[in-house]
Each structure stands twice: as structure tokens, then as C-alpha cells.
Amino acid sequence: MNADREPIAIVGAGAVFPGAGSAAELWRNVLAGFDAISEVPPGRWDPALYYDPDAYARAPESDRFYCRRGGFVDELATFDPARFGILPAAVRGMEPDQLLALRTAGDAIADAGGDERLPDRSRIGVVIGRGGYITPGVARYDQRVRTSHQVTGILAELMPDLGRERLAEIRRAFCERLGPDGADAPIGLVPSLAASRIAGTFDLHGPAYTLDAACASSLLAVEHAVRALRGGQADAMLAGAVHHAHHATLWSVFSQLRALSPSETIRPFDRAADGTLLAEGTGMILLKRLSDAERAGDRIHAVILGAGSSSDGRAASIMSPLVDGQVLAVERAWRDAGLDPAAPGAVGLVEAHGPAPRRATRRSWRRCAACSARAARRSGSAPSSR
Template sequence: MACMYPQAPNLQAFWRNIIGGVDAISEPVDSWDAQRYLDTGRIKTPYGGYLRDLYRFDPREFGIMPSSLDGGEPDQFLALKVAAEALKDAGYLDPSYDHRDTGIVLGHSTYLHRGQGTLIQNHIVVDQTVEILQAACPHLGPEQLESVRALLAKKLPAATPDIAPGLVPNVMTGRIANRLNLKGPNYLVDAACSSSLLAVNAAMDELRLGRSKLMIAGGVNASLPAEVAVIFTQLGALSGRGKVRPFEKGSDGTLLGEGLGIVVLKLLDEALADGDRIYAVLRGVGQSSDGRGTGLLAPSMEGESLAVQRAYAESRVDPSTVGLVEAHGTGIPLGDKTEIASLKSVFGTRTAAQGSIALGSVKSMISHTIPAAGMAGLIKASLALHHKVLPPMLCGEVNPELGIDDTTLYVNNETRPWITPQGAPRRAGVNSFGFGGINTHAVLEEAPVAAAKPARCLPWPSELCVLAAETNEALVERIAQVQAWLTARTDLSMGDIAASLAGQVGEGACRLAIVASDAAGLNKQLQQALKKLGSGGATSWATRGGMFYSAQPLEGKLAFIFPGEGSQYSAMLSDMAQCFDDVRD
């Protein structure tokens, strides 16, 4: 898998932000452009989930001429970058691998984007402007009008043959197939907010029918034109307070966002046989349309329920075995209420004091990325299964009018270890409902025990760093060496640093142990340790900041003391249960 969402340049940062409850909503970089739309009342709010400075693409890396970039659609190039990252994460980016049976399907909206805007401005807009000027100023001659046309054209990206591919929507997947040498199918799916899950479903069909051996699927919405925000403003769907808070009391709408996510799919039996690393298993995707419903753009409880029901029927999974539902959850009150009603019809009513299925929506952190929204939910659910953690969403007081307390669901607003009965696989459902009455629901399951697993995307919150030397003076010298090393190697993670120090600790009697959360903090603590060691005096000391020193080994045996009744506290050991399988089991 690979992705790029607001404040998350990669998969690891995306998961880290989710677990940390980061609200990545912001104003756009070009605030002057947004202000123009605000002043005229065409958009309700400038806030959204923007990629901002994450627009980074080196055309030379993919053999693309820089002259073909300007004026095209940025989504095409970021999609190529993220697709390559996903293929690398899967272990299949090796140029020697034969991609004869590898295809790609992406969800992407075909509304106005920068490439199409360039084409329209260079021709239709320039022509119309010159015609208006000619009508308003009939005294202007042909040479003067051509001079004006040239001046207008100079203000625009050149509409040359070099950028022509960047103006055609489906060239997005064609460019990826070309640059990564994929010889299976390549095409786009446009189903509004359901686009990426329908792309996944299409990719699964390719694999199940044996037409492909490896499929890349995802959703792309990397550059959000202001015109889309105008449409959502006209529909009254945007939040005036500039927040996306699904299921929260007082929620007043959604916000739009940019992002893209891509996954690599393979039949499970073949993935296991080939020793592939597996994040999660896709059991199936259900889909439906609303029919007549209550309106062309209004959500339908019956239509949404049908997609969820079909997903579990076709995947032969009992809905009662699901522990997490990643909701469509836009923050639009009517949409949220309809979604809860549809989930209730499938997962049932509450029979205990509390709900048993965690409910979340990543839109509360990154906003609504439309064709890439379902993929954001799918990646979030896959990582939750992979880490065996129930991730939080941002939600204050739950809106009682939604009726969540009458269902088996509960809004999960904190990170929790995902506890299940021994032997029972963890399962998750992902909703993605699109304008025009197209609904999808994906059913996921944790990877089999026998499967190779990817590395954790989230490091431990802190690491134990240990140093030792024969004398106090030698320990001071060792600390100085470590500080110099940390200054020279800014690329190391805290896990790498702690492991390196542990491997070189030696058997010296003078020992220093530091609990640190990052390299900068470790460096600061080492400086403090140097001052304390330089002052002499005590043969042992400890600080509240997590430093422990002794000039000689402790004498005697080590005992663990277990206090009796009254020492327990809420969520006791939950932090360790999120990191260690043995504790969780």
C-alpha cells in the first residue's frame, strides 16, 4: 500500500496521524484565490484537507520530460509516484519482474481539473475574450486584437503537444502502465465518493476471473479545483465552522480534501504461496444503487443497506463477527443519520450496556477526498487489522438524534487494543457512498497467521537507550561519541538508535539508561547527563525526565512486586497491548 493525504506524505505518516488524532484541516496555500471566491459568496468556507507542500514529483525519476508537466493535471504525476511506491511496498517494483499480467484501475472524478482548465482557457476563454473586446471596441484592428490574444496566451501555460497527455483523464492509468511496464488492463472508474472501492471491486474481478495475476487499485483526488467547492456550497453541504465532525452533536456539514491512496492486490492463495507480505484480506465488496430513492442526490437508507447486505452475503461473513466499521461519515447531519439507520438494519440493535462494534470516520481528520475517500477508509481499516488496534476518530459529544446508542455500534474516539476471542479473526467493514445513489461496502479480515507481515507503521512512543563504561570518565567520553554520531546521522529512527546502542553497550560498571521519544530529546538528555556526571558526587541518581545512572551494578536479586486490590486503573496495560502480541493475547 501507499498513500498521500493531508499532512501525510506516506503510509507511515498517515497511520501516525490517525493514531495521534491529528486534525489535518487547513486553509489552502493560495489564500488570495480562496478569498476571491469567499468575497463573491461562491464558496462557504476556505477550509479543507489540502496537500499543500506535499506536491513533490521528480519527472526525471520516471523518464518524463519536464516540459510536459506545466499545464497538465497534477493528479497524473502524483498517482504515478504513489503507484510506484505501492508496487515497491509489495515487492514488485523490480524492473526484472514480468508485469505481463499486472493491471491498474483507479477511481478518479472527471470534473474540471487544471489540465482541462488549461485547454479551455487557451482556446474557448481566449477566443471569447477577444470577441467581447472586438464588440466593445470596434475601432481595434486585426493586429491589435492579435496582440491582445498573444498577451492573454502568454499568461497561461502553453497548450503544446507536450502537455496533451496531461489533459486526457484516462491517461492517468495509461501513463502508470507505460512507466511501470504493466501489460494488464488500465482504466478509470468515476462513481463520485464510491469510485475507489468500485475500482478495488473491478480489480478483484480481474484476479478472480484469471485475467490478471496482480492488480493495482486506488483512488485519486490530488488537486481540488475551487469549482467543486462552489457546487458543494450550492448544495449546502459544507461546514460553516470549518470542521468535519461526523456523528457529533452540532455537526454542520463536510469539508473537501485532496489525497490519493493505492493498494496492490493478489489472490490470497497465490500471495501465501509466493511469500508475499499481507496487510489484510479483502473478503468482498458489495454495491448497490438507490433506485428512485428520495432524490437524485439525497442518501437512501434502503440503498445503503442493500450494499452492506450484499457485501456480507457474497463474502459469506457473519456481520456479528465485525469489530470495526469505517463509516462514510461525512459530517452532513442527514447523511450521517441515514448511514446509522442503514448500519442498524444490518448489524442489529444493542442488547448490552455498551456497543461492541467500533465506529470511525477518517474524514474527521483529513476531510472528504471524494474519489479517494473510500481508499482512505480501506487503508485505515487495513492498518487497524495489521496492527490489531482500534483507531480513534475526532468526535466530541455524540449526537443523540442519530440513534447510535440503539445500535451495536459505538463511536471510538481513542486508540484501543483490538481484543478478540482466541482464534477468531478480526474483521472490519468500510462504507463509501457516492452522489447519484451509488453505494459500496468492503469487508476486510486480518491476514492469516501463516502470512508474512509488513513492518509496523507506528514506532513505539519511547525507546530505552543504554550506555556503559568501566569508569565515569570513560562514560563521559562515550556520551560525547554518541552525541557526535546523532549529529551526523539525522536519518535514524529512535528504534535504530536504541538498537545500535544496545548492541554496543558492553559490560562496564558505570551505566546510564535513558528513556527517549526522539533523537532531539535524547541529545538534550545526554547533555544533562554530562553536567551531572561532571559535577561528581552521587554514585547513583535518577531524574523525572527518564534518566537513570549508577556507578556500580546493583547487588542482590531482582523481584517484581504485584500490588493487591485497589491498584488497578482504567485501560491498564492497554498501551503495551497495542505493541506486544503476548500482552494482547
């Protein structure tokens, strides 16, 4: 078999998503059609301060959000520091996404049979997708380092009689409300260390890095892992993505872009679609070459035959991606798999990114239709509208 097209087996999976604390629970929710959307927990941002359903009808305001519903993992975001050799005192100052990425990586390894079933650890790598949004730990750190001085500076201007000692007292009180300021806190805030922490914890010596491709981060991480396995860089790869950034600034950005649903309901591929909803989660899979997995007697969840990616090149706007660019990625994936999408039975399920704004929904439908039409032209058959 051509090594460039060798099938890749998924032998382990871990997940933390709204309403699902494991990959198995997530799949049960999918089959049951479970709706995990809820109102934002007050601990994320205060709806009494920011939420205004009438804000959608006005010009965008940075501190007024017209949507307050999304997907949250609060009650499921548990982490056992002893399991990973981390001091409990160090956990409070670390980013939740680093801890949950580590937890789901451990769950994926456990799902694959545990540490003892891993191949040579010098040949295992990690690729994690992670967005560059401001996260809770970084937000607290910024407030401690910068905002605390801004607050006391403004107070000194407006109320000069406070004096230096009183201002220092106010700053200390402000910082104390942010939580402990340990010497080991900064290392838990470096975003690129999400993959490195996993590699260090499990003593993995293959390539380990974090990437950011927005909504495509997890898929690109899997593609990189597939290439590493096919190219002989590694014998196993942990791949996935993490997103737990529900800071108020993120909601502000999406509100000002008018990307969120004013009806607070997400309806992908529906004529009534009026926007997306923000959600969070972490997913991780353990990958091996199919031949290696079969030889080791691994349980195989699924097989990846091909992967493809592309960029849109020049478009009218960075917020208006071209359908042709998206079609190119799909065609490259089919070609990488060595399959013909027009062949009978070639397509059993199409899972698409459905962000739900009207324009994005139309582009997703056009992408699927274009792929179907091109495949039909090559085969000489008529495309189906089903």
C-alpha cells in the same frame, strides 16, 4: 477453497494525502488524530475574490463561497519525472492527478518489494477511480482555447478602437500567463489515461481502465480488482483513486448545493454536524491472491475477504440516497466474505463514509443500525447500541 471467495492480500501501498506523503505517514496521522485541514492556498482560488462567510445566509451565488477550509497536498505533491522516464518539460502541461497516481503506484510497488517481486507483467492490471470534475490542466486548456477569444471578443465590442493587432496582443498576453503550450500537453489532459499511463510506464498488460463512482470510486476500483483476481483475469492488480480537483468551479458547485460546512469544521456522526469539507489525495494498493502472496513470501498488510456494491434505485431525489440501498451493499460484502456479522467477534471496526451534512450523518447511523438489527434478527440476539 472456492475461487469466488478467495481472500485477497494487500502487499503494497502508496499514498499522498493532506499532511501525509506516504501510506505510513497517513496511518501515523490516523493513530495520532492529526488534523490536516487548513485554509485554501491562494494558488488554488483567491479567497479575497470568492470567499464571503455571509454568503450562506443568502440565496446561492455561483462566485461566492462561504467556506474556505479543506484538505490540501501542495507541499507534498512532488513528482520526479526522471524516475518514470518522463521529460521534465512535459510535466508542466500534464494533470497533477495523472502524475500523482503514477507516483503512488510506483510507491505501492516499491512497498511490495520493488519491480523484481512483481509477477508476470502480462498478468498485472490497473483500476483507478477518478471523478469527472474540472481539473487544473483542463481549466487552463479551456481558458487558452475558448476564454481567451471570449475576452478579446468582449473587448472588441466595448472598445472597438483597440484594433485587431492590439486585441491579438492582449490574447497572447492572456495565454502566456497560463504557462507553456507544448504539443504533448493534450495527452496529459485525457482523464481516462490515468490508469493507462501507469500500465504503460510499468509495462503492465492486464486490464487497465479508469472509473468514476463519485465518493465510492476507490472502493469500487478495489472491488473490480478483487473480481479480476478471483476470476483469473490477473495475478496482481494496482487499485486506488485520485482526486486533485480544487478548481473554483468545484467549490462553486458544493457551495450552491449547501453541502459545505458553514462553520468550516467537519464533524461526522456528530449532532453538531453542518456540512462536509473538500479535500484531495491519492491512494494506491497492490493486490494479489492470498495464496500467491503467501507462496511468494510477500509482506501482507491486510486481507480483503469480501466486497459488495449496490445502487439505491429510485429515490425521492438523487441527492437523497436510500438507506436500504446502502444496507444492501454492506450485506452483499458480508455475504461475499462468507461471514455472519452477528457472529461473536465478527466486527472489530466499522469505517463509514461520513460526509457530515446532517441528513447524510443520520443516514449513515441508520445504515449501521439497520445492518446490526438485520444481523441480530437472523441470529436471534438483541442488537447492541454501543
